[in-house]
Amino acid sequence: MGKWERRGRNQQLNKAGTIQTLYKKLKESKDFLVYHHTGPTPCVISYLKTMADPKILNESILPGLKNADLHSLEKIKEAITVENISITDQAEKIKEKVLQGYVVIQMTENDNQVLLIPASTKVGRKVSIPEIEFSVVGPKEAFVESLDKNMNLIRKRVPLPELTVKELSIGKLTNTRVAVVYIDGIANEININTVMQRLKEIDYDQMIDSSYIAQMIADNSNSPFPQLLDTERPDRMTEALVEGKIAILVDGSPHALTCPTTIVEFFSASDDYFMPWHLATVFRLIRLFAVLFSVLSTSLYVAILTHHHEMIPEELLATIISSRADIPFPPILEVIILELTIELLREAGARLPTKIGQTIGIVGGIVIGTAAVDAGLTSNVLLIIVALSALASFTTPVYQISNTIRLVRFPFIIGAQLWGLIGVSMVMALFIGHLIKLQSIGTPFFAPIYPLRFTDLKDAFIRLPFNKQTQRPIQTRPLKSERLQPSDANKKRDIDE
Amino acid sequence: MKNNISVMVIIGIMFLTGCAETYSVEDRAIIRVAGYDFVDEDRLKATVAVPQYGRGESSGTPTEKFQSAVDHSVKEAHENIQRKLSKPISIGKLELSLFNEELAKNGLKNMIDFLGRDPIIGRNILLSVVKGETQGLIEAKYSESETTSKYITGLIKQNINQSNFPETNLHKFLYAYYADGMDPFLPLIKRTDSQVEIDGIAFFDGAKMVHSLPYSEAFNFKIMKQDFNRGTKGIKYKEEHIVLENIGSRVTYHVIDGIEHPKFLLDIKIKGFINEVQNINLMLNGPVIKSMEKDFEKSLQAQCIEMIERFQELKIDPLGLGNDLKNRREHFDLKKWEDVYPTVPVDVKIDVEIIETGITS
Numbered sequence: 001m002g003k004w005e006r007r008g009r010n011q012q013l014n015k016a017g018t019i020q021t022l023y024k025k026l027k028e029s030k031d032f033l034v035y036h037h038t039g040p041t042p043c044v045i046s047y048l049k050t051m052a053d054p055k056i057l058n059e060s061i062l063p064g065l066k067n068a069d070l071h072s073l074e075k076i077k078e079a080i081t082v083e084n085i086s087i088t089d090q091a092e093k094i095k096e097k098v099l100q101g102y103v104v105i106q107m108t109e110n111d112n113q114v115l116l117i118p119a120s121t122k123v124g125r126k127v128s129i130p131e132i133e134f135s136v137v138g139p140k141e142a143f144v145e146s147l148d149k150n151m152n153l154i155r156k157r158v159p160l161p162e163l164t165v166k167e168l169s170i171g172k173l174t175n176t177r178v179a180v181v182y183i184d185g186i187a188n189e190i191n192i193n194t195v196m197q198r199l200k201e202i203d204y205d206q207m208i209d210s211s212y213i214a215q216m217i218a219d220n221s222n223s224p225f226p227q228l229l230d231t232e233r234p235d236r237m238t239e240a241l242v243e244g245k246i247a248i249l250v251d252g253s254p255h256a257l258t259c260p261t262t263i264v265e266f267f268s269a270s271d272d273y274f275m276p277w278h279l280a281t282v283f284r285l286i287r288l289f290a291v292l293f294s295v296l297s298t299s300l301y302v303a304i305l306t307h308h309h310e311m312i313p314e315e316l317l318a319t320i321i322s323s324r325a326d327i328p329f330p331p332i333l334e335v336i337i338l339e340l341t342i343e344l345l346r347e348a349g350a351r352l353p354t355k356i357g358q359t360i361g362i363v364g365g366i367v368i369g370t371a372a373v374d375a376g377l378t379s380n381v382l383l384i385i386v387a388l389s390a391l392a393s394f395t396t397p398v399y400q401i402s403n404t405i406r407l408v409r410f411p412f413i414i415g416a417q418l419w420g421l422i423g424v425s426m427v428m429a430l431f432i433g434h435l436i437k438l439q440s441i442g443t444p445f446f447a448p449i450y451p452l453r454f455t456d457l458k459d460a461f462i463r464l465p466f467n468k469q470t471q472r473p474i475q476t477r478p479l480k481s482e483r484l485q486p487s488d489a490n491k492k493r494d495i496d497e
Numbered sequence: 498m499k500n501n502i503s504v505m506v507i508i509g510i511m512f513l514t515g516c517a518e519t520y521s522v523e524d525r526a527i528i529r530v531a532g533y534d535f536v537d538e539d540r541l542k543a544t545v546a547v548p549q550y551g552r553g554e555s556s557g558t559p560t561e562k563f564q565s566a567v568d569h570s571v572k573e574a575h576e577n578i579q580r581k582l583s584k585p586i587s588i589g590k591l592e593l594s595l596f597n598e599e600l601a602k603n604g605l606k607n608m609i610d611f612l613g614r615d616p617i618i619g620r621n622i623l624l625s626v627v628k629g630e631t632q633g634l635i636e637a638k639y640s641e642s643e644t645t646s647k648y649i650t651g652l653i654k655q656n657i658n659q660s661n662f663p664e665t666n667l668h669k670f671l672y673a674y675y676a677d678g679m680d681p682f683l684p685l686i687k688r689t690d691s692q693v694e695i696d697g698i699a700f701f702d703g704a705k706m707v708h709s710l711p712y713s714e715a716f717n718f719k720i721m722k723q724d725f726n727r728g729t730k731g732i733k734y735k736e737e738h739i740v741l742e743n744i745g746s747r748v749t750y751h752v753i754d755g756i757e758h759p760k761f762l763l764d765i766k767i768k769g770f771i772n773e774v775q776n777i778n779l780m781l782n783g784p785v786i787k788s789m790e791k792d793f794e795k796s797l798q799a800q801c802i803e804m805i806e807r808f809q810e811l812k813i814d815p816l817g818l819g820n821d822l823k824n825r826r827e828h829f830d831l832k833k834w835e836d837v838y839p840t841v842p843v844d845v846k847i848d849v850e851i852i853e854t855g856i857t858s
Contacts, residue, residue, distance in 0.1 A: 304522075305521050305522045306519045306520075306521055306522075308589075309521075309522035309525065309527070309589060309590070310587070310590050310617055310619065312522065312590075314529075314590070314592070314647070317522075317527070317550075318548075318550050318551075318559055321522060321527075321550040322551050322552055324522065324523040325523050325550065325551075325552040327523075330519070330521055331521050418514045
């Protein structure tokens with residue numbers, strides 16, 4: 001019931017009424033200017049000072065009005081040398097355009113017929129280098145907040161007429177432009193329809209960032225795992241588009257979403273494609289190991305020290321016991337204290353202004369850690385484990401999944417304390433069960449592993465060379481799955497052949 | 498509703514597990530070595546070494562505290578030791594269990610049950626029979642840098658891996674004990690003042706120790722028992738004493754004829770090289786080496802057959818011939834096998850190949 005009421009109020013807010021009511025509303029704002037142009041052609045010019053470009057106003061519009069005898073809007077339209085001028089009397093359209101920075105010209109103030117001259121200017125960042133998904137080699141362009149600039153970055157990489165862009169406006173108050181991009185003929189219709197339908201059904205006031213959409217259209221909003229891959233790299237997005245995936249861009253957000261995605265995609269970096277396949281494979285495996293280590297190491301520490309000390313190798317026993325001897329807490333408290341310290345440092349580091357802040361945070365962590373050991377609050381061994389597992393969680397190439405890893409650790413620690421290794425296995429079983437059930441835009445999220453998509457494994461845990469990647473991943477159900485002729489793949493002809 | 502029940506169950510389990518007392522690893526008396534001595538017919542004395550680990554940076558070789566107690570059973574004796582300690586005993590990291598010879602001769606039935614039944618005890622721990630008191634052997638200090646348990650474990654392990662002693666651990670002991678037609682054996686160690694050494698092999702009939710061989714015969718037993726790659730054997734060759742270093746020996750058991758009248762053939766192939774030839778002027782050329790091989794084969798074969806005959810007289814089967822027969826021929830009858838075992842013909846065929854004579858010839 002409350003929802004209906006709210007919707008009614010919003011409609012009121014959006015209702016335009018007549019030009020007069022619109023002007024009355026706008027005049028309450030300081031930056032809305034209405035002035036009477038005198039001279040050979042008297043008329044009323046009004047615009048939002050903060051949105052209109054004064055250059056266009058001064059150099060194109062005002063000189064045009066100097067000509068004498070422009071007694072109708074049609075004549076003025078001809079005199080002004082700006083493209084896309086229109087004449088309208090629809091209050092709704094006028095409102096929309098004025099808010100975008102158009103200049104409005106009326107013959108007299110109470111005239112319903114107006115001339116709309118596009119003069120909007122947009123303030124925004126220039127395209128800069130990617131900071132979150134940085135790679136040493138490879139393209140150094142990152143998305144910015146402007147949707148048009150972002151589309152430019154994509155279009156120049158995929159100069160295809162099949163590259164289709166569908167635009168919607170989402171957010172009842174913000175009317176944010178949202179673009180759905182895909183390559184027609186490769187991307188599967190079903191996926192496109194699913195995305196479009198879910199986007200259309202979004203009913204919310206504001207749409208500040210693409211992460212809003214990621215949470216709203218996710219198949220399971222309660223899952224800690226991100227089900228849409230977000231990227232700030234146009235090259236990574238191109239990679240996804242040519243595999244038959246769908247990208248979602250939001251005006252005002254420097255992060256684009258691609259879907260459908262799978263869990264292994266979150267652990268593959270763009271660097272993996274910029275170096276030889278064997279190196280890429282080794283580094284990707286290291287990254288996967290790092291994730292497992294990061295999730296499991298502290299819980300294994302708790303489980304083994306509390307419940308299964310007979311599993312500790314003899315050589316380690318003396319080290320662990322003598323470093324634990326002075327610690328007043330049981331392993332679980334020790335672990336929770338240290339993990340929370342690391343989380344605190346991370347949060348603090350994320351709020352600090354520059355990247356240097358984060359480094360200081362980590363250094364501070366070591367200092368705090370050393371002091372904690374000297375004070376006898378934590379053991380050396382645990383400090384090493386926690387520091388390594390924090391380090392390991394930084395290796396994930398996608399920021400969203402590293403947040404997930406941060407969180408997922410804690411159920412494991414609790415399970416380890418309660419039931420030892422059985423608890424760790426139980427939590428692991430719960431998470432694997434959850435992952436198997438999870439979907440990304442209706443396709444299985446745990447895909448190359450379960451359901452086992454054997455052909456997709458060539459670019460999952462390992463990355464085979466490009467000439468072995470003869471098929472696009474069948475996970476996305478591309479309409480054309482063949483990438484290259486397997487028979488041609490290995491041919492390297494000499495120039496004289 | 499279904500969801501609610503599962504949530505309730507999880508919360509219930511979480512609260513219930515909170516009731517269990519847990520001890521972190523540093524709050525336990527971790528026993529690495531335990532020794533059991535014979536007191537009288539139904540009592541035994543248990544001796545344990547509890548390592549005392551240093552604190553903080555000063556970790557190094559832990560010192561050891563020793564405790565012993567007398568009672569009817571192993572568990573009760575441990576319980577008595579428990580009374581003298583500030584921390585709960587933990588036998589999960591036990592790596593060496595010692596029994597004195599007298600106890601072994603009286604039977605280790607309750608020991609075997611105790612070690613075999615507790616899942617917390619690893620299957621690769623070592624067992625050993627001790628000549629004399631185990632208490633004295635455990636409480637003596639043999640090395641500045643190692644604890645007694647580590648020292649003795651190392652002593653046995655390195656002799657298994659690098660030398661003539663056959664493989665043994667709790668798993669192999671239990672297998673031999675429970676298998677039909679097979680009897681276990683253990684290392685026999687001895688302490689002489691500040692020294693401890695492997696004295697030989699102790700052989701069991703079921704749970705009772707009935708026989709022992711000196712360490713000098715361990716090589717012969719090992720080549721019959723298993724494949725191995727290390728070890729040395731010296732023999733007489735034309736009034737000389739020469740040493741054969743084993744590079745690799747392979748043994749195959751052949752069962753000949755049916756279950757009614759089984760015969761066994763142990764086919765042993767040894768590859769080795771010659772070392773310590775006392776007569777330096779001896780030319781180690783083809784014919785000499787051939788005759789050396791022959792001599793080795795002859796003397797090893799005689800020694801092996803003699804050893805098997807001794808086993809047959811004692812009605813023990815540490816080689817597991819009966820077990821081999823059971824695995825290969827149907828209608829195996831343990832009773833019948835035990836009757837015929839002492840008279841079963843066992844032949845040993847040894848094939849020595851000297852593949853190397855070193856760089857001086």
